[in-house]
Amino acid sequence: MTSKTKTKAGTKAKTSQSLSKDEYIRMYTQMVRIRSFEDNANQLYLSAKMPGLTHMYSGEEAVAVGICEALKDSDRITSTHRGHGHCVAKGANYNEMFCELLGKKEGYCRGKGGSMHIADQSHGNLGANAIVGGSMGMATGSALRSKLLKKDDVTVCFFGDGATAQGLLYEVMNMAALWHLPVIYACENNGYSEYTKTEEIAAGSITARAEAFGIEAFQVDGQDVLAVNELSRKLVERCRNNEGPFFIELLTYRYHGHHVGDINREYYRSKQEEADWKENRDPIIRFRGWLVEQGHATEEEIEAMNKEIKEEAKKAVAYAEAAPYPDTSEVDMHVYAETDPATLRVGG
C-alpha cells in the first residue's frame, strides 16, 4: 500500500517547530563553508595545484546542509563522487579536507582517498564513493545494523539522479522496505546525469519508483534549506520510530560541469539556464534574505560571517599546501586491517 505525500517545490517552509537562531545561523554558515570550500578547490584545480580532478557541489548546498542539520553525530551518511558538500555538512574540518584534496598525510584518508573518497569517518560519514550508486548497499546495511543491534541511529544515502539508473538501488530499496530499515534515500536531482539531461535517462517518475516498493516518497525544493531541513527532521524522527525507510527527491542544480574540467557545456545546457538558477534560486542568497527578513541576522553580521569563512578557507589552503605528503613507506599500509591476535586464539 503506497502512502504518498509530496511537498510542493518552491514554497518556503513554514517550520512547525521553530529552530533557534543559532541553528539557523549554523545552517547558513555551513552552506557558505561548502561554497567557500568548492571555490577554493576549483582554484586549486585551475592553478594545477591539485592532483586529478574533482566534482563541485556548488549550488546544491541546501541539500546536504538541510539534511545533515537534521541528523545527530551518531547518524550515518554515505556520500558520492560529488561529496565535499556532504563531508562539510556532516561536521568535517577544512584543514583535513584540503589536505586530503592535495594528497597530504594529514588528510582524512592520509592522502589515500582524494576528492572522490573524502570523508570524516569520525562523524558518521561512511565515505564518498566513486562508483555511481556504489554506496546504496552500504547505507542500507548500516541501517540493518542499527536495527539488529537495537540502536536508534538513522542512515542517509545520498546519490544523484544519474544513480537512479543503477539496479542496485531497486534491490536495496526492496530489502529496506521489507525489513522496515531506518534509511533515507536522498536523491539529489540536479537535472543532469553527467553530460546528459535527466529526462533522457530516467523514464517515468523517480519518486514513483520508491513508491512501487511501498516506500513513502517526497519531492522537495532542494534550493530551500528550510524546506529540506523541516522534511528531513520529520523523516529522521519517523525512522527512529521504526517507520522507515523513506525516499526524498531533492530538486537542485550544480553550478559547475560534471567535473571541474567540464568547461564548455553549451551542447547540453545553456548559459541562460545556469544564470537563472544562480541569480534567482541560489540557496545561500535566498536563505540570507530570509535570515535578515526574520531578524536573525543583519546584513553586516552576514558579511562578517562570510568574510570569516573566506579567511578560514584561505588559511586552510595555505596549511594544506605547506603540509607534508605521506611517507612513501605508507604505500602498502592499510591494505588489511589489523586483527588483535588474542581474539584469534581459543577462548579469544
Next chain:
Amino acid sequence: MREITLSQAVNEAIAEEMRRDPTTFILGEDVAEAGTPFKVLSGLVEEFGTERVIDTPISEPGFLGIAVGAAMTGARPIVDLMFGDFLYLVMDQLCNQAAKQQYMSGGKLSVPMVVRTNLGATRRSGAQHSQSLHALVAHIPGLKIAMPSSAYEAKGLMKTAIRDNNPVVIFEDKLMYQDKAPVPEEEYLIPFGEANIKRKGTDITLIGTSSMVQVAEAAAKILEAEGISAEVIDPRTIVPLDEETLLKSVRKTSRAIVIDEGHQSYGITGEIASRLNEKAFYHLDAPVLRMGAMDVPIPFSPVLEDLTVPTPEGVAENARRLCAGEMIHAA
C-alpha cells in the same frame, strides 16, 4: 576422534561464533528455514532466530552491499553466496567497495565480513554452477581467501574468518559437503597464512588447494607404490599465502606441481609456480608444473566434464615424468 561432515563442520563453526559474538549474523538466499540448498546452515535459524539468520530476495549485489555497510558500522555479517559462479554478480560490492574501504580511508574504516561460497566441478551442473573462481578475488588487494580441504579445515578457517577484521571469501568445495573427517570436539582455530604439510616426501612437492589436496594425496599414494616419495602441501589460505613452507619443501624436493581447480590460464597455479621459480630457481631440477581446470566453460555431459579437472592419475603421470627428467626440455 569423532568424524563429522564438512557441512556439519561449517555449521558448528558459525553456530559457535554466533554464540560468542552477538553482532554476528547470516544473510543470503534461503539460509533460514531452508538452511541453504546444500543444507549447510540447517538448525541455525531455530537457535538464533530470523533476526540473525536472514533470508534475502535473489539480489546478490544488494545483500552483499548491505553486508558491507553492516560490517563497516559494527556488525559481523556472514554472507551466503549460494554458488561461487554468482561472484560475477557482486564484483563491484566485493572488489570496489568491501576490499578498498580500509585503504581508501587511510585505515579508518574496516569491513569484517565473511563471504562463504563454493567451487568445484563434476556435479553435472553445467557451465554456470560449476566454476572455481577464487583467482578472480585473490587478485584483489584487501580480500583474504581461504580454501578448506576437509571438514577440519572448514571449521577452523571459518572461525578465524569470522573473527578477522577484513573481508574474507571462503570457498567450500560443493562436492565435499558430505565428506567426513576427524574434527575435535574442543574449540580450535586455524590461523591464516599457515600451510599444512599433509604428507612428507623427498622427491617432489605436490601443492593442492581445496579438493585438489585429496587429488594430490591420492597421486602420492600411486607414486609411493612406484618408489617416488611425494610431499603434499595444502596452503589452506591463498591470501595470505605461506610462501615459506612451500619454498622450504621445494628447496628440498627440487620439483613441484601446483594443482588447483580454477582455470589454468592466469590462475592460482601460475601465481604459485611463478613465486617458486623466482625464489627457488637454483634449487629446481625441473620446471614447476601447473595443473588447473581446462580453459573451457565447464561442460554438462559427464564424459566431457570429467576431462576438465585434474585427476590423481594425471598428477601421478606428470610427477613420474618430472622425476624421470623427461620434462626438463619439454618446451
